[in-house]
Amino acid sequence: MELIWTGLLEALRMIISADSEVFQITWLTVQVCIFSTFISTVLGVPIGMLLAFKHFAGKKIILLVSHAGMGLPPVVAGLWVTMFLWRSGPFGEWQWLFTVNAIVIAQIIVSLPILISLSYSAFKKIDDGTRLQIKALAPTKPQSLLLYLKQAQFGLCAAIMAGLGRVLAEVGAAMMVGGNLQGQTRILTTAMVMEVSRGNFHIALALSFILMAIAFMLTFILLRFQQKDVTT
Amino acid sequence: MFKSLIFILTLFSLTACIFETRSSEAIPQPSQQLILATTTSTYDSGLLDELIPLYQDETGIEVKIISVGSGQALAMAESGEADVLLVHAPSEEENLEKEGIVINRHRVMHNDYVLLGPTTDPAETKDSSIEDALISIIESDAPFYSRADDSGTHLKELELWKDTGITTFPDAYQETGQGMGNTLRITAEKNGYTLTDRGTFLYLQDSLDPLGILVQGDESLENIYHVMQVHPDQSDQINTEAAETFINFFIRKDIQLLIKSYGFEEWGEPLFFPYLVD
Incomplete structure (x- = not known):
């Protein structure tokens, strides 16, 4: 139990002394996670909307794949990304393996299904009456799209939160495709795994407090947007 | 609501921009x-x-x-x-x-490999040759933790087992499939024996309470x-x-x-x- 205390003190020390390496790791984590969630949102919400409102061939299969994909283990995503980015793989020339780009790709793969499935549910929840109203009220397509987004705001925020939570928590893929390189691809979760294997439990614990604080803050911001007046 | 949505999007894209420039600079x-x-x-x-x-x-x-x-x-x-x-x-x-x-x-x-075990040494391996030590670990059914990850240490361990002529292992012989640090920690926690390189043991010694070096110095342990x-x-x-x-x-x-x-x-x-x- 003493460990928790020393871990907490270590975390405070790291924050107060503005430890440049910890700051760099934390900042990289925030950037990578927000960026990959952003891409997943930009791709996932329109796809979810399309799935909810339009009928087309193969729709059921996409739904099945995206829902099943919510449970995709990050190491599986990591393994596939690694295979494609290997020097001997199809995209080897890019030299993306062991870079942040590779981490972002892996994180998009694990968070995109969450964004698609949950935004699909969010749009599906809009009842027929409201849909008719939107059709009647909005003269242009962009306006009606905005009204739909507004109606689904609650569920969409939840989808983004879930996606962000997934990428913040993920470690297997980031380790595999990023390689935990100091100053380049080391993020909070991979740094924690490394510190544990080096026996530095107090540092790992300190990093875990920082990670939880970030998750807390980001969720808090999203929650505030979610809880904003929906009716206006 | 729209303002806030736009705010989030700007925030996102700003981070995205920073991120983009950063990564293009960072990658040589x-x-x-x-x-x-x-x-x-x-x-x-x-x-x-x-x-x-x-x-x-x-x-x-x-x-x-x-x-x-x-x-x-x-x-x-x-x-x-x-x-x-x-x-x-x-x-x-x-x-x-x-x-x-x-x-x-x-x-x-x-550097060299050393055989680690609990300082109480239930298999009585201390100061015997590595071959005898391994045989008595198996005979006394003491727990042994193998890396089993194709690492250099694991390959050395297999080589040493081969020298003893032991081919079938009891249940007390277990595979961790993990790196040296984690395997040492499991061994310490379970009061078992394991083979490690000296460097990693020295580095982690403080957190491996009951473990001590029991066999060392054998030529085959280089x-x-x-x-x-x-x-x-x-x-x-x-x-x-x-x-x-x-x-x-x-x-x-x-x-x-x-x-x-x-x-x-x-x-x-x-x-x-x-x-x-x-």
Whole structure:
């Protein structure tokens, strides 16, 4: 139990002394996670909307794949990304393996299904009456799209939160495709795994407090947007 | 609501922009990158944290240290995923050298393997030969934890078992499938025996309470590290020039002396003994 205390003190020390390496790791984590969630949102919400409102061939299969994909283990995503980015793989020339780009790709793969499935549910929840109203009220397509987004705001925020939570928590893929390189691809979760294997439990614990604080803050911001007046 | 939505989007895209510029700055030209596949033992002991920055400052070449088991490191050489290796599985390395997959191979340092166990030593292994010690561990049905991850340490362990002639193992022989640090911790927690390189044990000693060195000094327990580069034919992306400078760096006298002094202050003995100076 003493460990928790020393871990907490270590975390405070790291924050107060503005430890440049910890700051760099934390900042990289925030950037990578927000960026990959952003891409997943930009791709996932329109796809979810399309799935909810339009009928087309193969729709059921996409739904099945995206829902099943919510449970995709990050190491599986990591393994596939690694295979494609290997020097001997199809995209080897890019030299993306062991870079942040590779981490972002892996994180998009694990968070995109969450964004698609949950935004699909969010749009599906809009009842027929409201849909008719939107059709009647909005003269242009962009306006009606905005009204739909507004109606689904609650569920969409939840989808983004879930996606962000997934990428913040993920470690297997980031380790595999990023390689935990100091100053380049080391993020909070991979740094924690490394510190544990080096026996530095107090540092790992300190990093875990920082990670939880970030998750807390980001969720808090999203929650505030979610809880904003929906009716206006 | 719209304002806030726009706010989020701006925030997102701003971060995205920062992120983009950052990553394009951070990634150096391809020719300036070098992938080093190495063992968990050299990485976990912190030796490379000491040496690699020196090399990077000197040459401006960015080194990506991928720490894996020696088996996987050698596999990375075979498929051309790595440029240079620092590993400790001599007989496997020699095979690759014969096939021409790795070239320019040099012995750089050594330390030794030790048999660890609880200081109460239920299998009575202390100060016997490694062969007898392993046999009595199996005979007394004491728990033994094997890395089972194709690492250099695991390959050495298999070699030692082969010498004892034991082929079937009781349930008390268990495989962790993990790196040295984690395996040591499991062994300590379960009061078992295990084989480790001395460096990692010294480095982690404080957190491995009941474990102590029981058998050491046997000739067969030598742990030899070699550095080598991957043959340019293995992949068209291999950075041969940088790999050569890396090998030359490691066998240079001042670096060898640095290896010798590494860890001396903290542990009272060196973790690795350089080969080329003495």
